[in-house]
Amino acid sequence: MDDRAAMPERLAAFLSAVDPDRGRASCVHYEPMAGGYSRSMARATVTWSDGTTTVTETVVLRGDPPPGQALIETDRDAEWLVHQALTQLGALDLPAARYYDATGEHLGTKCIVMDFCEGESLQTWLEGRDDLAEQAILLAEQLAQIHQVRVADLPAELERPPDPERVIDDLIDLWEVIDRQHVNNSPIYRYVNTWLRANRPAPMPPTLVHGDFQNPNIMIDGAGERRMIDWEFAHIGDPREDIGWYNLYSSVAGTNLYQADPAGFLARYRELTGFDPADVNEWTVGYFTIVAAAKVAYEVLNAINGLATGAVRSTMAAHQAVGAITTGNGIYLDLIAGLEQAEEAS
Amino acid sequence: MIPRPSTAQLLQQCRRDLVDVVIPQVADETTAVTLEQIQMVLDVCAHRADNEIHDLVAETAEMEAFVAAALDDHPEGLPRTRASFDAALAQRPDGLRTPAIGAFHDLVAGAFSDAIEELMGMGDGRRVAEAVAWMRDVRQPREMAGTENWAMPGRG
Numbered sequence: 457m458d459d460r461a462a463m464p465e466r467l468a469a470f471l472s473a474v475d476p477d478r479g480r481a482s483c484v485h486y487e488p489m490a491g492g493y494s495r496s497m498a499r500a501t502v503t504w505s506d507g508t509t510t511v512t513e514t515v516v517l518r519g520d521p522p523p524g525q526a527l528i529e530t531d532r533d534a535e536w537l538v539h540q541a542l543t544q545l546g547a548l549d550l551p552a553a554r555y556y557d558a559t560g561e562h563l564g565t566k567c568i569v570m571d572f573c574e575g576e577s578l579q580t581w582l583e584g585r586d587d588l589a590e591q592a593i594l595l596a597e598q599l600a601q602i603h604q605v606r607v608a609d610l611p612a613e614l615e616r617p618p619d620p621e622r623v624i625d626d627l628i629d630l631w632e633v634i635d636r637q638h639v640n641n642s643p644i645y646r647y648v649n650t651w652l653r654a655n656r657p658a659p660m661p662p663t664l665v666h667g668d669f670q671n672p673n674i675m676i677d678g679a680g681e682r683r684m685i686d687w688e689f690a691h692i693g694d695p696r697e698d699i700g701w702y703n704l705y706s707s708v709a710g711t712n713l714y715q716a717d718p719a720g721f722l723a724r725y726r727e728l729t730g731f732d733p734a735d736v737n738e739w740t741v742g743y744f745t746i747v748a749a750a751k752v753a754y755e756v757l758n759a760i761n762g763l764a765t766g767a768v769r770s771t772m773a774a775h776q777a778v779g780a781i782t783t784g785n786g787i788y789l790d791l792i793a794g795l796e797q798a799e800e801a802s
Numbered sequence: 803m804i805p806r807p808s809t810a811q812l813l814q815q816c817r818r819d820l821v822d823v824v825i826p827q828v829a830d831e832t833t834a835v836t837l838e839q840i841q842m843v844l845d846v847c848a849h850r851a852d853n854e855i856h857d858l859v860a861e862t863a864e865m866e867a868f869v870a871a872a873l874d875d876h877p878e879g880l881p882r883t884r885a886s887f888d889a890a891l892a893q894r895p896d897g898l899r900t901p902a903i904g905a906f907h908d909l910v911a912g913a914f915s916d917a918i919e920e921l922m923g924m925g926d927g928r929r930v931a932e933a934v935a936w937m938r939d940v941r942q943p944r945e946m947a948g949t950e951n952w953a954m955p956g957r958g
Binding site: 458487488489490493635640641642643644645646647650651654708709771772774775778779780782783785786789790792793 | 830831832834835836839840842843846847865908909911912914915916918919922923933934937938942945946949952953954956
């Protein structure tokens with residue numbers, strides 16, 4: 457996907473083959489994009505011509521990096537399944553998933569082609585703003601919209617948790633795997649997974665979970681319209697995973713809208729979803745800030761393990777090893793201390 | 803060995819050129835992000851070069867002292883900790899080569915982890931609190947030292 461010379465022709469041939477009703481596609485501009493830490497991305501300007509009319513549009517390509525270079529390994533088939541289904545449902549604001557090279561024979565890697573979102577990410581858009589409490593409410597509304605998608609409307613192939621109790625247990629089990637498989641013995645991971653198991657909250661009915669809900673994955677255009685991107689971690693699980701992961705990611709990378717007004721955020725979120733304050737509150741969000749980190753932490757630590765054993769060659773993994781992991785460790789410890797204090801106080 | 807300029811100084815000089823000379827000339831977005839990540843790794847490595855041996859040795863000694871004290875408290879009560887601690891002590895290195903002291907640190911950290919789990923299981927809140935305080939107040943600041951300029955370039 458990084459081959460600027462070959463990709464325009466390959467993309468044009470793929471699009472012409474996969475959507476012949478639109479005529480012949482030509483790729484007039486192609487450039488790799490930064491912005492994702494997991495997938496290879498590129499932006500392309502495509503012209504469709506059926507002999508009488510010509511239409512120009514911009515699309516985004518999202519595929520797998522070369523083997524051994526990915527920071528996070530996820531399944532493109534699974535991402536396409538969810539993204540395409542959500543596009544067809546029309547219940548959420550997101551860039552339409554248009555085409556999929558399911559084998560990689562056309563584009564060199566399994567690759568999703570989707571609409572390009574004009575504008576910028578919420579991460580950069582928020583810089584310098586002083587209305588964060590107001591933005592927290594808008595974020596709560598966007599998240600509630602995702603969690604209100606009817607599970608019955610999602611593809612049957614998308615795995616349903618057989619037992620809501622297992623959703624949290626599976627995440628704790630993943631922390632245990634992290635502890636056992638990490639190339640370094642880390643007392644913090646042992647402490648975290650032992651604590652999580654001893655303090656597990658009640659489960660909630662499963663919902664659609666974005667799985668990587670964070671400011672950089674929300675695009676906002678000039679009119680203020682927001683679109684949710686990067687559905688690679690989407691699954692059916694506990695809705696609090698998304699709030700917890702948002703809280704952790706934003707504590708590491710900056711502009712944490714949840715922390716700008718936790719009470720306001722949760723009140724608006726509960727109002728829209730109808731969830732019970734006993735299930736969705738600052739304590740459970742704190743718990744899920746730790747437990748929901750397991751999925752991404754597992755992938756990142758796998759890459760770091762690979763770097764240590766020589767199986768992975770990724771500067772991104774080196775970069776994560778020296779900053780993200782250590783920052784996350786401090787957050788887990790501080791959160792547990794805070795949650796224990798809150799429990800004692802109550 | 804030629805001690806000056808130190809490894810940290812050599813790394814910082816390379817990083818400065820990367821930041822001041824190379825990155826501003828790079829037009830390709832993805833390459834620029836990778837170079838930003840490299841300069842941040844160099845920054846942390848420079849700090850690490852100055853402190854790695856000291857921190858590994860100090861941390862190992864601190865964990866060793868904690869595990870020994872916990873085993874003294876519970877002579878019969880921490881079977882997995884005792885086994886992993888004995889196995890660790892049998893591998894004590896006799897030099898300061900980083901791979902050897904790193905491997906020993908890892909074994910003692912394994913015993914420390916076992917101690918935390920077994921102490922939590924038996925409800926020894928005092929020792930658990932001591933271990934957690936050490937992780938938060940001693941180990942964590944060491945891990946974070948040198949990461950002041952670390953960020954997530956390209957995100958957003």
